[in-house]
Amino acid sequence: MSGSESAGTSMTGGMAIVEGLIANGVDKVFGLPGAQMYPLFDALQQRSDTVRTYGARHEQACAYMAFGHARSTGRPGVYAVVPGPGVLNTTAALCTAMGCNAPVLCLTGQIPTPFIGRGRGHLHELSDQLGALESIVKWTARIERVEDTPDIIEEAFRQMLSGRPGPVVVEMAWDVMGFSADIPPQRAAVLPTPQQPSEQEIKAAAKLLADAERPMIMTGSGAQHASDAVRALAEALDAPVAAFRGGRGVMPEDDPLGISSHAAYKLWPDTDVLVGIGSRLEMPYMRWTGMMTMIDRPEAPPHLIRIDIDPEEMRRLVPHAPILADSEAGTRALLEAVQSQRGTGPAADSDRARARIAEAKSAARKDIEKVQPQLAYLDVIRDVLPRHGLLTVEVSQMGFASYYGYPVHAPRTYVSEGFQGTLGFGFPTALGVKAAHPDKPVISMCGDGGFMFGVQELATAAQEGLALVIVLFNNNAFGNVLRDQQTRFGNRIIGSVLENPDFQLLAKSFGIETHKVDSPETLKSVLAGALQANHPVLIEVAVPQGSETSPWEFIIPGRPG
Numbered sequence: 001m002s003g004s005e006s007a008g009t010s011m012t013g014g015m016a017i018v019e020g021l022i023a024n025g026v027d028k029v030f031g032l033p034g035a036q037m038y039p040l041f042d043a044l045q046q047r048s049d050t051v052r053t054y055g056a057r058h059e060q061a062c063a064y065m066a067f068g069h070a071r072s073t074g075r076p077g078v079y080a081v082v083p084g085p086g087v088l089n090t091t092a093a094l095c096t097a098m099g100c101n102a103p104v105l106c107l108t109g110q111i112p113t114p115f116i117g118r119g120r121g122h123l124h125e126l127s128d129q130l131g132a133l134e135s136i137v138k139w140t141a142r143i144e145r146v147e148d149t150p151d152i153i154e155e156a157f158r159q160m161l162s163g164r165p166g167p168v169v170v171e172m173a174w175d176v177m178g179f180s181a182d183i184p185p186q187r188a189a190v191l192p193t194p195q196q197p198s199e200q201e202i203k204a205a206a207k208l209l210a211d212a213e214r215p216m217i218m219t220g221s222g223a224q225h226a227s228d229a230v231r232a233l234a235e236a237l238d239a240p241v242a243a244f245r246g247g248r249g250v251m252p253e254d255d256p257l258g259i260s261s262h263a264a265y266k267l268w269p270d271t272d273v274l275v276g277i278g279s280r281l282e283m284p285y286m287r288w289t290g291m292m293t294m295i296d297r298p299e300a301p302p303h304l305i306r307i308d309i310d311p312e313e314m315r316r317l318v319p320h321a322p323i324l325a326d327s328e329a330g331t332r333a334l335l336e337a338v339q340s341q342r343g344t345g346p347a348a349d350s351d352r353a354r355a356r357i358a359e360a361k362s363a364a365r366k367d368i369e370k371v372q373p374q375l376a377y378l379d380v381i382r383d384v385l386p387r388h389g390l391l392t393v394e395v396s397q398m399g400f401a402s403y404y405g406y407p408v409h410a411p412r413t414y415v416s417e418g419f420q421g422t423l424g425f426g427f428p429t430a431l432g433v434k435a436a437h438p439d440k441p442v443i444s445m446c447g448d449g450g451f452m453f454g455v456q457e458l459a460t461a462a463q464e465g466l467a468l469v470i471v472l473f474n475n476n477a478f479g480n481v482l483r484d485q486q487t488r489f490g491n492r493i494i495g496s497v498l499e500n501p502d503f504q505l506l507a508k509s510f511g512i513e514t515h516k517v518d519s520p521e522t523l524k525s526v527l528a529g530a531l532q533a534n535h536p537v538l539i540e541v542a543v544p545q546g547s548e549t550s551p552w553e554f555i556i557p558g559r560p561g
Contacts, residue, residue, distance in 0.1 A: 008182035013146040013172055014039030016183045017107060018047050020153030023186040026078050028435055029107075030054045030065040034082035036109030036124060039177040041080070054435055054464050057456040059086045061428035063093030063106065064454070068432025070102040071415050072390055074225060076160055077432060080107040083171065084124030087133070092422050095136045097167040100246055100418040101221050103160040104167040106133075110142065113173045129171060138166030144173070146181035157189035164222070164310040194326035195309050197333045205275075205305045205321040206337035212273040212303075214353075215239040216264065219247030221418070222278020222308065222327050226250070227411045229331035230277060231257075236338050238353035239275070240267060240360075244283040245403060245416040253407040256354055262404045262554045263364035267357070274302040275334075278309075278327040281317055282419060287556045307331060364404075371549045374401035376520040377541065381443060381471070382406055384527045388413060389441040390433050394426030396447025397479045397543075400551040424453025427470065431460060434468040441531045442468040448500055449478045458510040461536040469530045471523070475543040476500055483550060497545075507538040518542040 011019065017040055021029070029051055033041040044053045056062045059081040066077030081087055087108040097104040110129065111122040119127065126132060130140040139159040143152050152170060160168045209215060215237050223230055227250045234241045234257045241251035242264035251258040259267070261283055268288060274281075281304075285295045297318045298304055306319040307330035314322045323330045369375060374397060385391060391406065392415040393399040399416075408414040415433055417425050430444030451472055461468065482496040507514045513535060517523045523541060530537040552559045 008184040010180050011183050012039045012043065012180050013143065013149060013177040014041075015043035015046070016146055016149035016181075016186075017143075017153060017170075017172065018043040018051065019183065020150055020186050021078060022047065022050055024076070024153070024157045024188050026051060026076065028052050028054065028069060029078045029080055030056060030062040030069075030432065030435075031080035032056055032059050032062050032082070032086070034086060034109075036082050036111070036174040037080060037177070040107065054460070056428070056460050058454065059089035060093060061431070061454055061457045061460065063090035063104070064096075064425055064428035065432030065435065066104045067093050067097045067100075067102055067425075068392065068415060068429035069436040070097065070104050071100060071429070072412050072433045073436050074103075074412065076103045076105055076157065078105045078107065082124060083109040083111070083129055084126050086124065087129065087169075091133070091136060093425070094133070094167050094169075096417060096420045096422045096425055098136055098138065099420040101165045102167065103165040105156060105160060106137075106167065106169040108169065108171045109177065110171045110173040112175045113144070116173065130169065133169050137169050139168040140170075141168075142171050142173075143176065146176060146179050146183070150183060150186045154187055154189045158191060161189070162191055163195075194329055195324060197307075197323045197325035197330045201321065201323045202333045202337050205323055205334055206341060208273050208303045208305060208321055209237065209275075209334075209338055210341050212237070214267070214270050215273040215275060216267060216271045216302070217241045217251075217275045217277060218264070218279050218281060218283065219243045219250040219277050220279025220281075221246030223247050223250045223331075224278075224411050226277065226328040226331050229328050229335065231255070233275070233331050233335045233338065236335055236342065238350045240264065240357045242283075243279070246418055247277075247279055248414045248416075249408040249411045252409045254409055257357065259357065259361055260364055260404045260407070262368055263360045265554075265557065266360045266364055271302045273305065275305045275307070276319070277307045277331055280313070280419075281306075285317060305334075307334070368405055368554055371401050371405060371551050371554070373520065373543065374398055374548060374551065375405050377473075377523060378402055378406045380520045380524045380527065381445065384524060384531065385443060386441060389443065389531075390415065390437060392426055392430035392433055392442070392444050393417070394444075394446045394450040395421055395423040396450055396473065397475070397548045397551060398445055398447065398473050399426070400480070400555060402445070403551075404554050424450045427451055428454040428457050430468055430470075431457060431464075431466050434466045435464070444468055444470045446470060446472050447479065448472060448474040448476065448503075449498060452500070455506070458507055458512055458536075458538075462511045465535070467533060467535050469527065469533075470536070470538045471527065471541060472503060472538060473541045473543050474500060474503065475545050475548065477545050479548060482546070486546075503538065503540045513537045514540065516540045516542065
């Protein structure tokens with residue numbers, strides 16, 4: 001480093017953070033400014049030629065937008081909010097990101113340094129802000145000196161992206177953010193080489209597969225970057241590939257080997273080896289074995305092979321053959337071992353295996369046809385949305401049915417809430433998805449209950465020019481709660497029937513184009529036109545209350561409707 005470079009450039013703490021983001025390839029930040037964050041937002045304004053800052057009307061939306069960016073790209077999503085109540089407003093999104101292994105960076109402030117830990121009641125003071133957050137995120141840090149900014153920002157990216165990805169939080173005190181210091185040119189985080197599998201582990205797994213007649217592959221969020229390798233392994237094994245939520249699209253579901261979760265359930269009783277790739281395997285070992293059943297050491301059959309980068313996963317659900325590795329590297333190594341045993345051509349009984357899978361796919365589709373009107377609407381959305389268009393779902397009757405009733409054709413094009421089941425995540429998350437993919441069609445499929453959690457972000461869609469399409473299914477209820485109260489609690493209804501605003505007038509007041517439909521047929525033409533618009537559009541779908549068939553039979557078999 002030259003003498004001039006070592007001297008660095010004088011900048012505020014806020015600018016040092018922004019320069020650290022730029023060094024790590026960040027070109028979008030989602031944020032809501034406030035007093036403790038003024039120097040950071042001033043720096044963002046000064047560097048607006050490089051970083052686009054998207055505003056929002058609630059801190060929760062900032063965090064969900066960052067989550068949507070991360071979930072749909074695999075790259076870090078960054079948001080900035082004030083400390084105390086501001087950052088606490090984002091915790092639902094942070095635990096959603098943690099559950100979905102999404103790389104999200106939260107930047108927040110802190111009260112002035114002399115007051116930290118004093119309990120004097122300074123504006124937005126928490127007794128231990130990082131302590132309150134560290135149990136729901138992967139890593140936290142405070143930048144106490146401007147000079148420490150490059151190292152801590154670099155470490156934040158390393159923590160966020162290394163091993164099992166996850167959200168991290170960095171805070172800086174109000175006064176420090178405004179102080180200046182000489183900062184050298186900042187560096188991008190250098191990530192460790194992805195975990196490579198051991199030869200012994202690969203041999204053990206390949207031996208199980210050598211004797212397998214009916215293997216199955218299940219993918220999770222951790223396999224989204226390994227699509228090509230997963231597909232090659234599936235073809236070598238003539239094995240169906242299924243996913244529940246996070247792993248959908250790793251294998252295109254219109255491929256002969258790509259199957260829905262319900263088709264996987266139909267094939268499950270005869271499966272002799274299961275290969276789990278980047279997945280917690282919630283579906284077979286929690287949902288298919290009885291509601292809330294705890295299984296941490298499954299018995300064979302099927303023999304369980306797990307490919308996962310997180311060693312803790314091998315203890316949470318103990319496989320017969322663990323492969324501790326990055327999903328891409330582990331799958332490639334297993335593929336090579338399988339091919340060396342079987343040869344590179346198709347197995348001798350390939351036609352029979354594929355016929356069996358096709359039969360299960362056809363039977364599964366016939367089974368779920370009764371989930372109406374959800375399936376008819378999902379068919380329309382799938383037909384109209386291009387192959388690489390993105391769908392963000394919601395915790396709703398439509399969202400639940402989409403788990404198995406909406407075929408996903410490409411990685412990262414189906415954005416779900418994961419196991420947290422975070423009601424209200426859908427619409428603000430979709431705004432972040434659209435910001436990340438401005439040239440791709442994006443649909444936010446919402447229920448009326450969840451949509452109202454973030455309805456104010458219609459202003460964000462309009463102001464920021466986020467041209468997504470909101471398909472709002474309005475049944476004037478928290479539909480699942482209402483059904484459960486009716487069928488399981490003697491029709492004692494409380495808090496589940498909703499008085500909604502006129503969504504058409506409300507959206508128009510924000511300058512949003514609106515439509516109202518009441519059938520799959522009318523939705524189809526309206527949706528096709530809306531996807532061609534260069535501005536946000538809201539399509540309200542009127543659904544008679546109580547008309548939806550319960551989707552649960554095909555999510556947790558045996559659960560009451």
